[in-house]
Amino acid sequence: MKVTTVGIDLAKNVFQLHGVNEFGKPVIKKQLRRDQMVEFFVNLPAYLIGMEACGSAHHWARKLQGLGHTMKLMAPQFVKPYVKSNKNDAADAEAICEAVSRPNMRFVPLKNIEQQAVLALHRVRQSFVKARTAQANQIRGLLGEFGLIIPQGIGYIRTRVHFAFLYNAAGSSQGA
Structure with missing residues (x-):
């Protein structure tokens, strides 16, 4: 199945990814280390990628946008209602993936260097x-x-x- 939307929960060293297809079914549930991020996304088709606007989010958004992906940053308080279970990295990535696909979501503008x-x-x-x-x-x-x-x-x-x-x-x- 074709992935359309990915949510990334950023952390210091290990990032959690959650990707869904056009029907909203989970296709990717993966952990990546910092040094594996670009390597993972470089040869993939363009996705809609959502992240919470946090410390390194603008850096990663610029990097992934340079690879052709559509980046959307959201304030954490707008993502929190979409967390379905206990708070952990995988649940956060799933919530980010869900929130980024909402039509009335408010996004944070991407900042340049x-x-x-x-x-x-x-x-x-x-x-x-x-x-x-x-x-x-x-x-x-x-x-x-x-x-x-x-x-x-x-x-x-x-x-x-x-x-x-x-x-x-x-x-x-x-x-x-």
């Missing part, structure tokens, strides 16, 4: 800003324990912390 690079840059910057804010709040809290109150805002930390230490050092040496 440049889009992913910009998003990664923003994510790293956001992480640095969050860490800087946490550090500033910690400094304000510690100085508050010594009676040195610094208003909220990163600018106040920069301008007043040096002054607060100088003031505190001068005040403590005068009292001795």
